[in-house]
Amino acid sequence: MKSQFSEEVLAKMHTCGAVAVLVIDDATNAVPVAKALLDGGITAMELTLRTPAALDALARIRQEVPEMLAGVGTILTPEQAKQAADAHADFGVAPGLNEKVVLAAQAAGLPFAPGIMTPSEIEKAVELGCRELKLFPAEPLGGMNYLKSIAAPYAHLGLKYLPLGGLSISNIDSYVTSPLLLALGGSWIAKRDLIQNQDWAAIRANAQAAREKIDAIRAK
Numbered sequence: 001m002k003s004q005f006s007e008e009v010l011a012k013m014h015t016c017g018a019v020a021v022l023v024i025d026d027a028t029n030a031v032p033v034a035k036a037l038l039d040g041g042i043t044a045m046e047l048t049l050r051t052p053a054a055l056d057a058l059a060r061i062r063q064e065v066p067e068m069l070a071g072v073g074t075i076l077t078p079e080q081a082k083q084a085a086d087a088h089a090d091f092g093v094a095p096g097l098n099e100k101v102v103l104a105a106q107a108a109g110l111p112f113a114p115g116i117m118t119p120s121e122i123e124k125a126v127e128l129g130c131r132e133l134k135l136f137p138a139e140p141l142g143g144m145n146y147l148k149s150i151a152a153p154y155a156h157l158g159l160k161y162l163p164l165g166g167l168s169i170s171n172i173d174s175y176v177t178s179p180l181l182l183a184l185g186g187s188w189i190a191k192r193d194l195i196q197n198q199d200w201a202a203i204r205a206n207a208q209a210a211r212e213k214i215d216a217i218r219a220k
Contacts, residue, residue, distance in 0.1 A: 003131040005111040009090055010132075010160075012044060012069045013183045017176060017214040019044045020207065021073060021164060021187040022195065023051060029195050030057035034065040036200040040207025042189060046073040046093055049080055055087045062088055075112075078104030085110040093162065095136050097121045102128045113162055113182075117141055119150050122159070132160050132182055139166025144174040151180050169209055176217040186210060 003010065013019065020042050024030055030047075037045060045061075045068060047054045054072065061070050071091035072084035078100050084092045085108035092105050097114040105112035106129065113132040116122050125133055135147055142149075147161060163175060164185030175184045189210055190203045 001129055005091060005132055009111060016042060016044045017183055018042055018186045018210050019046050019183050020189040021046045021048060021185050022190050023048050023192040024053050024057045024195060025051050027053040027056035027060055029198060030060045031064045032200050033190055033195050033203060034061045034068045036203040037190060037207045038068060040204040041211030042207040044069040046071045048074040050074055055083060058087050058089060075101060081105040081110055082108045093134050097125055099128060102130065122154055126157060135161050135163040137165025138163035144178055147180060169213055173217055176214050
């Protein structure tokens with residue numbers, strides 16, 4: 001079955017290698033943080049629906065920073081899936097696997113990666129037509145060793161994974177080199193307090209450090 005993600009979006013995510021995962025409390029910070037990430041070399045971001053400002057933030061980024069690949073995360077309801085699609089999110093992500101949310105995303109034309117952590121959830125996601133899956137929480141589950149184990153029976157399906165949870169600049173090496181990965185999720189790149197404090201220099205530095213680390217690992 002074909003991916004719900006366009007070839008362009010898949011290529012952008014894979015090329016970047018990391019998706020900055022953000023919690024934005026004030027939508028006026030959306031454009032500066034997006035520009036700081038781009039300046040540091042991170043061209044993909046996930047705006048989590050953990051605050052009411054997320055969709056407004058997406059709208060601002062869409063208008064003023066169109067080169068940023070901007071998705072929506074923490075999609076927990078069918079209504080949120082439709083809202084993300086209506087806001088022209090490049091993709092949607094959830095921490096878990098909710099059939100109603102997956103179907104709503106598909107109906108709205110939103111490329112969607114549900115969260116999985118077991119073989120049974122992988123099979124359910126595949127049954128629903130998903131080919132990109134979020135592994136959450138990645139590090140507490142056992143990191144790449146765990147992902148390799150549960151992904152092995154499904155290798156012939158060409159599934160790609162977006163691990164998130166417990167990742168940092170110091171433990172991404174094994175993830176970056178894995179052919180299972182679409183990209184890794186990085187909540188450490190633009191932490192909530194850095195955004196609240198408008199510390200764009202620190203965010204730019206974190207993005208640049210992630211970019212340099214990923215590029216160095218890939219070059220080996």
